[in-house]
Amino acid sequence: MHRRIFAPGVLAASTLLLAIPASAASHSPGAPGIGDPYYPDYGNGGYDVSHYDLRLKYRPSTDELEGTATLLARTTQDLSRFDLDFLLDVSEVRVNDAKASFTTSGEHELEITPKSPLDKGTALTIVVRYSGVPSSKQAYGFTSWHRTPDGGVGANEPEAAWWWFPSNDHPLDKATYDVSVQVPDGSQAISNGTLQSTSSRAGWTRYNWRSNKPQATYLATLAVGRFDITTGTTEIGIPVVNAYSKDLGDNDGAARASVERTGEIADWLTGYFGPYPYNALGGYVPNVTTGYALETQTRPFYSPRQFANGSNTSVVVHELAHQWYGDLVSVAGWKDIWINEGFARYAQWLWSEHEDEGTAQELADYVYASHPADDAFWTVKPGDPGPENQFDAAVYDRGALALQALRNEIGDEAFFALLKGWPQRYAYGNASVADFQRYAEQVSGKPLAALFDTWLFQPSKPGAPAAREALLARAATAPVPPRSWKRIAATNDVHGR
Numbered sequence: 084m085h086r087r088i089f090a091p092g093v094l095a096a097s098t099l100l101l102a103i104p105a106s107a108a109s110h111s112p113g114a115p116g117i118g119d120p121y122y123p124d125y126g127n128g129g130y131d132v133s134h135y136d137l138r139l140k141y142r143p144s145t146d147e148l149e150g151t152a153t154l155l156a157r158t159t160q161d162l163s164r165f166d167l168d169f170l171l172d173v174s175e176v177r178v179n180d181a182k183a184s185f186t187t188s189g190e191h192e193l194e195i196t197p198k199s200p201l202d203k204g205t206a207l208t209i210v211v212r213y214s215g216v217p218s219s220k221q222a223y224g225f226t227s228w229h230r231t232p233d234g235g236v237g238a239n240e241p242e243a244a245w246w247w248f249p250s251n252d253h254p255l256d257k258a259t260y261d262v263s264v265q266v267p268d269g270s271q272a273i274s275n276g277t278l279q280s281t282s283s284r285a286g287w288t289r290y291n292w293r294s295n296k297p298q299a300t301y302l303a304t305l306a307v308g309r310f311d312i313t314t315g316t317t318e319i320g321i322p323v324v325n326a327y328s329k330d331l332g333d334n335d336g337a338a339r340a341s342v343e344r345t346g347e348i349a350d351w352l353t354g355y356f357g358p359y360p361y362n363a364l365g366g367y368v369p370n371v372t373t374g375y376a377l378e379t380q381t382r383p384f385y386s387p388r389q390f391a392n393g394s395n396t397s398v399v400v401h402e403l404a405h406q407w408y409g410d411l412v413s414v415a416g417w418k419d420i421w422i423n424e425g426f427a428r429y430a431q432w433l434w435s436e437h438e439d440e441g442t443a444q445e446l447a448d449y450v451y452a453s454h455p456a457d458d459a460f461w462t463v464k465p466g467d468p469g470p471e472n473q474f475d476a477a478v479y480d481r482g483a484l485a486l487q488a489l490r491n492e493i494g495d496e497a498f499f500a501l502l503k504g505w506p507q508r509y510a511y512g513n514a515s516v517a518d519f520q521r522y523a524e525q526v527s528g529k530p531l532a533a534l535f536d537t538w539l540f541q542p543s544k545p546g547a548p549a550a551r552e553a554l555l556a557r558a559a560t561a562p563v564p565p566r567s568w569k570r571i572a573a574t575n576d577v578h579g580r
Contacts, residue, residue, distance in 0.1 A: 110200035113165035115192055117253040121417040121470040122241065124189060126253025127166040130207060132156045134258050137248050140265040140287075141272070141307050143234035149214045152248050156207040163200050167193040168242075169249035170222060171215035178209055190222040191245050217246040229371040232330060234270060234308035236369045238377050238384040241417055241473075244300040254413040255513055257297035265289045266307050273306040273326050275381050277363045294380060296361055297511045299413050304379035306369050317346035319353070321364045324382065328370035337390035341399050342366040348396065348434075349403050355433060356407040357503045360510065366399065376574070378405030378427075389573070396438075397431045397570040404430035407506040415515040420473050421465040421539060422519060425482025426502075431571050432483055441565020447487040450480045452562040456544040466516045466539030476575045485538035488545075492534055493527035501526045 113129020116122070136153040148171065168191050176183045178197040185195045193211075201207070217228035217235060227239030228246040237247045244250040264272035265287050276294035283289075294303070310326040317323060323346045331338060345366050353359055363381040374388040376398055383402035389395055408430075409423035432443040441449075454460040463477035465485060472478065490498040501523055508514075508522060520535045537545045 110161040110163040110202075112163055113160065115166050115189065117251070117255055119253060119416050121473070122253075124192070125168065125242065126256060127168065127251050129160050129162045129165045130156045130158050130251070132251050132256050132258045134260070135248065135250065135303075136261045136263075138263045139247070139305075141235070143267065143270055143307055146216045146218045146230060146235055147214070148217055148235075148247060150212070150248065152209075152211045152213070154207070154209040154211075154249070156209060156251075158201050158203055158205045158207060161200065161203050162197075162205075164194060164196045167195065167209075167211070167249040168245050168252035169193040169211070169213070170220040170245045171213045171217065171247075173211060173213045173249075175212040176210065179205075179207060193249055211249045213249070220246060229369070229373060231308050231328065231370050233328070233370070234266075234306070236304070236306040236308075236371055236384070238304045238306075238379055240301050240377055242301060244303060247305055248303075250300045252300045254299040254301070255415065257299050257413065257511065257513075259296065260292075260294040260298055260303060262292045262294075262303070262305065263289060264292075264305065264307065269309065270307055271310045271312065271326070273304075273310065273324075273367050273382065275303060275363070275379060276361075277322065278324065294363075296380075298380045299410070302378065302380040302410055304377075304382065304384055306367055306384075308369055310367070310369075313343065315346060317359075317364065318350050319359070321346070321349070321359055321362065324363070324365040326365070326367040326369075328368060328387075330370050331368060331387050334368075334387040334390045337392075337394045338368045338385065338387060340394040341390060341396050342368060342385060344396055345399060345403065348399055349406070351434075351437065352400070352403055352407070352430065355430070355499065355502050356404070357506055360407065360411045360506070366402070376402055378402045378409050378423075380406070380410045392569075392573065395570050395573060397434060397567065398574045400431050400434040401427045401574050411506050411511060412509040413513045415513045415518070417470070417473060418467045419515045420468065420478060421482045421485070421516055422514065424474070424478050425465060425486055428479040428483040428571075429486045431567075431574070432487075435565060435567035435571065438567065440567035443487055443490075445565050446568065446571070447484050449562050449564055449568065450484055451547070454544070458544075461544040462542040464540050464542055466535070479575060481538070485535070488534060488538050489523065489531070492531070493523070493529055497527040 116124045117126025132154050134155040138151045140149045176185045176195050181198040183195050183197045218230040227243040229236040237243050244252050262274040266272050268288050272290040274292035279291040279293050309329045313325045315323045325342050361381045365382045368385045371386050373386050377384045389398050404427040408426035432446045435441045460477045463472045463475045465478045465482040468478050524531050
């Protein structure tokens, strides 16, 4: 909020100007968006968050949430004002122990003006006290908060945080998290990372979760309800916590038969992607009505509908693959979504090979043959699909086709070295499609610009390799899906809002 001061005369104005430190003139508001062309108002400029401490109280019966969020950050410019992305009702904001003024603007901006301007490089402790009913809030005509019969869930992509904690909501600003949630006895609170402790008092139980590695805001999750919780460890010793709503009905058995294989699947994925990057693992299936799944860090979210037709380990493979491709290495901008979805889909193709239900090449041939040249499928460019097509099936399937084409071009040795080396190259950071192309050229020793352009950026069907053209032409008349295809296709809407 800008405050305008009017002086009655020139002398008074001159005196006022002299009273302002010379350095203050260089201070300016942080940008209301971090600079993502797909979502100009998502995230914010002027600061970088290193840690979120969220202390919450939630009433499942009324969907009321109270919270105190403490953000540790550092300014990246001389700052007069800055924004957080948030929707609930704020009662107080403090910046470095001093009360700050605040107002709201746009769809989801909380504008904060500290008591004094902040110099570049200043360490910040931002405290926000708030309350509200998350399910009553919408932005851009939708909500990312899922009301359930016994509580609520925060999970969505590319935005979910606004409904339960104030944040710099873009993958470019990762941070660590402590999430402490008080709920009535009989309910449980599920979040990311490891459960540090629980305590009960006067009819309430507090759950304290910690995510100790950098985590994008959309990958933070909160679920409160009545869950059946199972625990275990993977073969390499990673603790696993899975949670299932107690009212999943007919989907309960299929959900458990899938998610309970999380440890096995994660161990298998390490053979392709390298060491598992976190100290916690698991998944949760709340009783939500939506149909998608999401790679919430260390503990993916699955809707019951993912298991409506029986067990589906393929969707578990997809979300666990994201722990490396999407979580460990996150997009530099949302246009780089292929770095997430093409690789998670290709992991499903590799799992199909592992389960002897169709090779990656057979799946690639089927996808290629199933879409004639005039199919709109080929007009979506996985390397930059646009916000309207960010989660289109083509980003997944054509994205995986690009990886099979790359594998065929550079050979298995270089390809699998690439899959394993990439997560280590940009671990706990961000990267773009262009970064991946450069890395692929470095690992393979081959120029790959034409291949990437053809498969990721041209709005047309690529030509078939000459050696396979006749086979693919025959397959196009009546393509036969590999046995795994139905389960893989069932995950086409895993991230659809």
